[in-house]
Amino acid sequence: GENVEQHPSTLSVQEGDSAVIKCTYSDSASNYFPWYKQELGKRPQLIIDIRSNVGEKKDQRIAVTLNKTAKHFSLHITETQPEDSAVYFCAARTYSSYKLIFGSGTRLLVRP
């Protein structure tokens, strides 16, 4: 079945440093890869997404890269700030499956 593996499970960085979270998906038919951020006690919210016909997408300090051959995609956060501290979830979806499969999450802590 479909599976998304996410690493690391926890990540601690100094404010201003970069953070990278990596995910691997199993279903080669997956074509949509969103990232959700969940702050403590709040609901998950979409921060960026990428489709399978694109290799990279940026939005200010965050970027996502996709390697379809290796079935890897990654989230890059530059110039991290304390408000970036949260749990980040990657996900993958196959167009016809009507379900989004999430990774197990990465708890990011940005130390001031």
Added chain:
Amino acid sequence: KAGVTQTPRYLIKTRGQQVTLSCSPISGHRSVSWYQQTPGQGLQFLFEYFSETQRNKGNFPGRFSGRQFSNSRSEMNVSTLELGDSALYLCASSLETGGYEKLFFGSGTQLSVL
């Protein structure tokens, strides 16, 4: 526009009981998905509904069921509760227009099984 609303916010039940959770999607959204969130396990897909039809379901036992009404509101039911069912249950709605939809999550129902 009102967001996704889930009720109740908290529930405490005992083993063997059953529970029904409710989700009202954003107005105009016809797709509703349910997820179980537990520490360390991330978000586990339960099922997805669109226009009252279940289009996919995750790997959960038959004790977990759901339905969607004509106004797109959805309910999920868990029968014969087990301790391991304690979790945050999140629902999410989307427009469903082409496969790349953004999910809008509710605040969730925190279920505790004693």
